[in-house]
Amino acid sequence: xxxxxxxxxxxxxxxxxxxxxxxxxxxxxxxxxxxxxxxxxxxxxxxxxxxxxxxxxxxxxxxxxxxxxxxxxxxxxxxxxxxxxxxxxxxxxxxxxxxxxxxxxxxxxxxxxxxxxxxxxxxxxxxxxxxxxxxxxxxxxxxxxxxxxxxxxxxxxxxxxxxxxxxxxxxxxxxxxxxxxxxxxxxxxxxxxxxx
Amino acid sequence: xxxxxxxxxxxxxxxxxxxxxxxxxxxxxxxxxxxxxxxxxxxxxxxxxxxxxxxxxxxxxxxxxxxxxxxxxxxxxxxxxxxxxxxxxxxxxxxxxxxxxxxxxxxxxxxxxxxxxxxxxxxxxxxxxxxxxxxxxxxxxxxxxxxxxxxxxxxxxxxxxxxxxxxxxxxxxxxxxxxxxxxxxxxxxxxxxxxxxxxxxxxxxxxxxxxxxxxxxxxxxxxxxxxxxxxxxxxxxxxxxxxxxxxxxxxxxxxxxxxxxxxxxxxxxxxxxxxxxxxxxxxxxxxxxxxxxxxxxxxxxxxxxxxxxxxxxxxxxxxxxxxxxxxxxxxxxxxxxxxxxxxxxxxxxxxxxxxxxxxxxxxxx
Numbered sequence: 001x002x003x004x005x006x007x008x009x010x011x012x013x014x015x016x017x018x019x020x021x022x023x024x025x026x027x028x029x030x031x032x033x034x035x036x037x038x039x040x041x042x043x044x045x046x047x048x049x050x051x052x053x054x055x056x057x058x059x060x061x062x063x064x065x066x067x068x069x070x071x072x073x074x075x076x077x078x079x080x081x082x083x084x085x086x087x088x089x090x091x092x093x094x095x096x097x098x099x100x101x102x103x104x105x106x107x108x109x110x111x112x113x114x115x116x117x118x119x120x121x122x123x124x125x126x127x128x129x130x131x132x133x134x135x136x137x138x139x140x141x142x143x144x145x146x147x148x149x150x151x152x153x154x155x156x157x158x159x160x161x162x163x164x165x166x167x168x169x170x171x172x173x174x175x176x177x178x179x180x181x182x183x184x185x186x187x188x189x190x191x192x193x194x195x196x
Numbered sequence: 197x198x199x200x201x202x203x204x205x206x207x208x209x210x211x212x213x214x215x216x217x218x219x220x221x222x223x224x225x226x227x228x229x230x231x232x233x234x235x236x237x238x239x240x241x242x243x244x245x246x247x248x249x250x251x252x253x254x255x256x257x258x259x260x261x262x263x264x265x266x267x268x269x270x271x272x273x274x275x276x277x278x279x280x281x282x283x284x285x286x287x288x289x290x291x292x293x294x295x296x297x298x299x300x301x302x303x304x305x306x307x308x309x310x311x312x313x314x315x316x317x318x319x320x321x322x323x324x325x326x327x328x329x330x331x332x333x334x335x336x337x338x339x340x341x342x343x344x345x346x347x348x349x350x351x352x353x354x355x356x357x358x359x360x361x362x363x364x365x366x367x368x369x370x371x372x373x374x375x376x377x378x379x380x381x382x383x384x385x386x387x388x389x390x391x392x393x394x395x396x397x398x399x400x401x402x403x404x405x406x407x408x409x410x411x412x413x414x415x416x417x418x419x420x421x422x423x424x425x426x427x428x429x430x431x432x433x434x435x436x437x438x439x440x441x442x443x444x445x446x447x448x449x450x451x452x453x454x455x456x457x458x459x460x461x462x463x464x465x466x467x468x469x470x471x472x473x474x475x476x477x478x479x480x481x482x483x484x485x486x487x488x489x490x491x492x493x494x495x496x497x498x499x500x501x502x503x504x505x506x507x508x509x510x511x512x513x514x515x516x517x518x519x520x521x522x523x524x525x526x527x528x529x530x531x532x533x534x535x536x537x538x539x540x541x542x543x544x545x546x547x548x549x550x551x552x553x554x555x556x557x558x559x560x561x
Binding site: 099 | 210217284
């Protein structure tokens with residue numbers, strides 16, 4: 001177990017170890033839903049919420065169910081099942097009791113069930129042997145980092161919407177190039193803190 | 197031993213989650229019975245939680261829908277006056293500003309969670325679900341079939357020539373979802389005890405594969421209808437009929453109507469196909485031309501092959517319009533074909549002076 005303060009992990013997950021820009025996880029919805037700032041913000045919030053909650057859930061499942069039975073190798077399957085069930089449940093609850101939030105966030109929930117960033121965070125938590133507090137901070141930080149990245153990307157995409165792009169690069173092509181440049185910029189943060 | 201434990205652990209985790217979801221489904225997602233008041237006259241009671249479209253279908257009210265509830269065809273628009281929640285982002289691309297003001301919603305996206313008040317066009321009450329059996333399957337070309345369905349229950353259908361029905365494709369090997377697909381009625385509306393459809397084969401199309409590869413004589417099929425506002429208007433203008441490919445279907449029905457009602461308006465029919473094989477029902481069209489004094493039939497091939505020995509017009513239906521229409525100011529046009537064909541043809545017709553409000557079309561996807 002590494003001795004790093006959860007606060008440090010929180011900020012590291014946002015800047016130096018950003019899920020998207022340094023690990024390139026969670027790309028599909030990142031590219032697909034980043035056309036507008038508003039929807040990006042909705043998706044970002046949903047990702048942050050699901051990431052934080054599922055990381056905590058998976059922490060308990062891993063340490064109190066899988067480890068005692070020595071079934072660590074099953075974590076891929078179990079994590080995915082837990083995430084999927086949790087997202088389903090949250091969707092149902094939101095739809096019934098908080099319709100306004102459902103219409104703002106809920107429609108994005110099914111999209112991120114299978115988002116690799118969500119599984120990735122749970123797996124990093126295991127690999128890096130985080131404690132509960134560290135895991136929570138890591139989940140929250142990764143979510144915030146994801147939101148920051150998608151908001152930045154959506155802002156850029158909105159700005160260049162009217163610009164001429166070479167035919168072959170329209171849509172996802174130019175977006176990937178933008179993400180690459182953003183990743184280079186975020187590289188500037190690396191080395192400030194190290195959490196792996 | 198480890199195997200047993202791992203199986204047991206995985207199973208129990210899955211079971212716990214499954215029980216949780218089932219409980220949630222029956223307690224949280226249970227909206228109880230909801231009442232839907234339609235046009236202030238008819239009320240139906242339905243189990244809440246599913247889409248307005250399927251709830252209405254359960255109550256034997258059929259709203260047109262070509263995509264089967266995926267929110268991509270925008271046929272299933274209804275006015276929702278009370279209940280139904282805010283407009284969803286999935287609906288926005290299909291609703292105009294006027295429609296938003298009029299509380300129009302896509303009924304396949306809008307869920308029934310409370311008592312609702314809605315408005316639908318009166319003629320949709322006339323829409324029924326029909327049980328029919330396959331009486332004839334005829335190859336019109338290697339890829340296009342004519343299907344005749346004999347009605348069993350109800351035994352008769354009333355429709356306007358040009359309207360369409362929705363055929364249900366059931367589950368079959370390789371298809372795991374029931375879908376409804378829209379097909380224009382190709383038969384005469386004077387024949388009330390059977391209908392005919394013209395169905396082209398689309399590779400991997402759920403319904404076309406069903407019709408072309410699975411359907412046999414005597415099979416029972418379900419369809420509902422009739423729908424649509426594509427039908428012959430009662431005016432004195434000259435009639436211009438334009439179709440390509442399976443767009444022949446509603447035009448054929450309209451030709452039957454012209455014959456049955458002895459309509460004396462001057463009529464031209466431009467029909468486009470790719471090769472001679474695709475030029476379906478040629479003999480029938482020629483015999484229409486012989487029987488109806490006022491009808492002129494103009495077929496055109498876009499890519500005639502050498503072996504077709506085609507001596508007629510070559511090009512597209514827009515070329516026919518350039519060639520044979522001089523002054524369109526007293527004409528009325530009925531178009532049936534793909535989106536691209538409709539767009540280019542409407543442009544060509546307007547250039548010939550046919551007013552936009554006298555151009556009617558039925559877009560095939």
